[in-house]
Amino acid sequence: MTHPGPPTQLFFSTPAQRAALARERFFEEGEQPTGLVNEAVLQSWSRCNAAGKRTRDRIEAEPLSALRTDAALRHSRLLRAAASPALAQLEQALAGTPSQLLLTNAQGVIVCTGQRTPCAAESALPALARLGMDLSEASLGTTAPGIVSATGKGCSVLANEHFNEAILGIQCAAAPIRGVDGQLAGVLDLSVEGRGFGFDAYALIASYARGIENRLLQLQSDDLLVLAFHADPALLGTPLEALAGIDGGGMVRWTNATAARLTGAQRGLPALEVFGQPLHALVALARHPGPHALCLPNGLTAWCGARLQARDGAGALTPVAATCTTPPAEEPPARSAAPRTLEEAQADSIAQALQAAGGKVARAARALGVSRGVIYRHLQRKS
Structure with a gap:
């Protein structure tokens, strides 16, 4: 009597493999693949499903109207002023990478973009990384800036953790920026398409987001x-x-x-x-x-x-x-x-x-x- 051999692979060892399995269980089998991907990603998938979005929905690659984009820029004047020095430093640091630097307002609309070195494998990122583009969950489904806009909490989203299949080749990391009212004022995002970052993108972006937030608090x-x-x-x-x-x-x-x-x-x-x-x-x-x-x-x-x-x-x-x-008692009486x-x-x-x-x-x-x-x-x- 012969016995079947052991399975060829006992565990899904890489984040990409675990995310692929999570997508299969969530979207095809209707299960909650807890532990395979970040809980923030699972919750975003659930919000997108509840909103009636589909993974193969066509993505609108056009920015908001000129009127709405101008309004977003006006309302984010202090945010952009606070971010300007940090964005200039970040662009220097990222000059040798294909990473795309983005600043959005609290609603997920891009109000500032950084220069970058193009990547040969890219297809979706250039169309999305434009002034006035809406990166919110309502527009693109699950993305790092979309999750931050929805929850106010920083996160990273790997390629196949995105909701929409059209942007599965993108990786992104985003961190929140808050104002004097304690509410979300903007989101700092770093995205790349193809081979990935090659460094801890979230640690980098979170540090710069804290600096922007400190400057914004003072400007306000x-x-x-x-x-x-x-x-x-x-x-x-x-x-x-x-x-x-x-x-x-x-x-x-x-x-x-x-x-x-x-x-x-x-x-x-x-x-x-x-x-x-x-x-x-x-x-x-x-x-x-x-x-x-x-x-x-x-x-x-x-x-x-x-x-x-x-x-x-x-x-x-x-x-x-x-x-x-009242001034301290030890102040000289003659002082005004x-x-x-x-x-x-x-x-x-x-x-x-x-x-x-x-x-x-x-x-x-x-x-x-x-x-x-x-x-x-x-x-x-x-x-």
């Missing part, structure tokens, strides 16, 4: 005190720094993810409760460059810097001890009272700079490190 912080801090001073000025925005009433208006982890606090709390210092003491940190040691209420010592944010997103105005509370709000502090700084500059707006703007428009708006408000 009109007339706020922005604190940058970390337990490791070497991380200040990097995508890993903690950031918080504080308003003239001494309330924390926003924090980035690192700040929330280091302080254990979220937005909407008094700065005194989060940082253990009254507002005037935090504003005073902006007087001197360099990080200052700050003992947080949770016992952690953080190195902190601060700046007053102008309305046009420019750098700090000449800082003064602006506060909504500090302005009561951040807006008054900025107005006082402009007035001092104009006086020192003999009334010359351009010279005062250079001294403050802001645009002339900031000075002119101040003068208009006074008139």
